[in-house]
Amino acid sequence: MVQDVPDQGxxxxxxxxPLSLGARWRRWRNARVASPRFQSWASANPLTRRTAxxxxxxxxxxxxxxxxxxxxxxxxxxxxxxxxxxxxRPAADLARRHRIDPQRMEALLRAGTALGLLERAWDGYQxxxxxxxxxxxxxxxDMIRHHSVFYRDMxxxxxxxxxxxxxxxxxxxxxxxxxxxxxxxxxxxxxxxAESQGLVAEETLRxxxxxxxxxxxxxxxxxxxxLTALGRAVPExxxxxxxxxxxAPGARARFDAAGLSGRVTIVPGSFRTDxxxxxxxxxxxxxxxxxxxxxxxxxxxxxxxxxxxxxxRLIVSEPMxxxxxxxxxxxxxxxxxxxxxxxxxxxxxxxxxxxxRAAGFESVTHRPTARPFVTSVVEGRKPVRHEA
Ligand SMILES: C[S@@+](CC[C@H](N)C(=O)[O-])C[C@H]1O[C@@H](n2cnc3c(N)ncnc32)[C@H](O)[C@@H]1O
Numbered sequence: 019m020v021q022d023v024p025d026q027g028x029x030x031x032x033x034x035x036p037l038s039l040g041a042r043w044r045r046w047r048n049a050r051v052a053s054p055r056f057q058s059w060a061s062a063n064p065l066t067r068r069t070a071x072x073x074x075x076x077x078x079x080x081x082x083x084x085x086x087x088x089x090x091x092x093x094x095x096x097x098x099x100x101x102x103x104x105x106x107r108p109a110a111d112l113a114r115r116h117r118i119d120p121q122r123m124e125a126l127l128r129a130g131t132a133l134g135l136l137e138r139a140w141d142g143y144q145x146x147x148x149x150x151x152x153x154x155x156x157x158x159x160d161m162i163r164h165h166s167v168f169y170r171d172m173x174x175x176x177x178x179x180x181x182x183x184x185x186x187x188x189x190x191x192x193x194x195x196x197x198x199x200x201x202x203x204x205x206x207x208x209x210x211x212a213e214s215q216g217l218v219a220e221e222t223l224r225x226x227x228x229x230x231x232x233x234x235x236x237x238x239x240x241x242x243x244x245l246t247a248l249g250r251a252v253p254e255x256x257x258x259x260x261x262x263x264x265x266a267p268g269a270r271a272r273f274d275a276a277g278l279s280g281r282v283t284i285v286p287g288s289f290r291t292d293x294x295x296x297x298x299x300x301x302x303x304x305x306x307x308x309x310x311x312x313x314x315x316x317x318x319x320x321x322x323x324x325x326x327x328x329x330x331r332l333i334v335s336e337p338m339x340x341x342x343x344x345x346x347x348x349x350x351x352x353x354x355x356x357x358x359x360x361x362x363x364x365x366x367x368x369x370x371x372x373x374x375r376a377a378g379f380e381s382v383t384h385r386p387t388a389r390p391f392v393t394s395v396v397e398g399r400k401p402v403r404h405e406a
Contacts, residue, residue: 023371023384023396087165089129090152094162098127099135099149106139157213164190164210171358178357187358193262194309194361196290204264211305212243212272218304219247221387222335225395228300231255231331235298237289237322238306241268242282249278257282258298260289289318294325301326302333305393307370308352309362319377328402332379334370338394341366347391367396374398 050056060070079086093099096116101107113123127143130136135149145153152158167186177183188194191207228234228248235258236245245257257278259269263286273279285295294301301322307315322332339348352364365373367384374382379398387394 023367023382084169086133087169089126089133090135091162091165092126093130093135093149094159098130099145099153102136102143103145103150103153106142106144108142111142156216157210160210160213168355168358172354175354178354181360185358185360187355188360191309191359194359196288201264201267204262205268208241208265208268211240212268215240215243215247215304217389217392218335219244221389221393222302222304222333222395223247223251225335225385225387226333226397228252229254231300233258233298234300234302235260235285235294235325236302236304237261237294237318238303238309239269240265242272242284244302244304245282246272246276246278249276249281255300258285258295259283260285260287260294262286262288289321290314294321296325296327298325298330299327300331300333302335305336307334307362307373308336308356308364309359311361311363312373314361315373316377319373319379323378323400326400328400330400331397332374332399333395333397334374335393335395337364337391338370338396339364339366341368345390367394370396371398 051060057070060066061074098112101112109124109127110120112118112127113120116123118126127136130149131138131143131146133148134146135152136143137146167190171178171183171185171187174183178185192203222244229252231252231254233256234245234248236242236248237260239245239259239261242259245259248255249257259282261269266284266286269284270279273282273284287294303318303322307318310318319332326332337348337352339345339353348364348366356362356364371382371384374396375398378400380401382396382398385395385397
């Protein structure tokens, strides 16, 4: 389903509306809910105790969320999800092999079981369905490992919010500040992005019609994981990858391995300082805009418009916020991740559409995806000038 993105962002529209009757009622109700006496009464009353219990459990999950994440981190770091999907094992065996006290290993396995990642099997444990699903998400294990960096930045959320911290993530993604970088740094972040590209490409390819494009240029395309997926799925378009020179060698190797080298041109350069090559009738920006501040995005969109012919398409694919309805992936995880990078910002489809319109794009539409926590898509066109 294609949705027109309204000119007026829903988040702004709702800010101007007077407080509704429903919102006022909820405020009155919440003042009662906040009282410990009410909580005690509600948890015993047959009419309210289910809601009170559900609220209590949700609250406890929020309070304990960082412990849950670290239990998952430990399971991934020890590779236990994979090991226990091959065969069940008793805790004592695992304790010996991983040099962890048996009681503590048992505690980790019980924690993994409580979180639904593992299950009891005979006298030991095996991977449960949720744990198996985690293994089936390409790049998830690398993402979880990489969270040791993000986790340290989240340790002082107020410093993060006040922009007082020299965050580790801003050093992990050095290009956000626009300078040069050693090639091993580019290889490190490119590897992580490429690993997690599988699902992004899958969702983007489902949401967007790529047939009919003659030449597609992926700007900020990293080591070409998106173009590789596109090239395999859609045989027609010629492909162009534009990214920083440090990233190009990784892209070349990937296209060679995929047998796509004959179809792809790699153009090294910086969209901050270089014009983009002409000739593509569609340009994609996959997980690029959220790395950058509004001014950089505005300049990039103008550069993209310049490179496109009249009627040319711009496809933006990245995780987005929920606008009037904040949601967990975009408004919690990606919003804080971008904050820790210190330059970018997760945006709603409406905000991206406004930036695109301001850069001179029209027919801007939001193409919802099945997994918005992976990516969402906004597409627009460079207008066709009609002679008077
Ligand atoms: C978050 S990564 C996304 C990579 C890829 N599109 C993906 O989704 O896997 C952002 C990419 O933008 C590239 N990039 C950052 N600044 C750039 C610039 N000034 N010019 C060209 N590419 C740039 C980075 O090198 C990196 O490959």
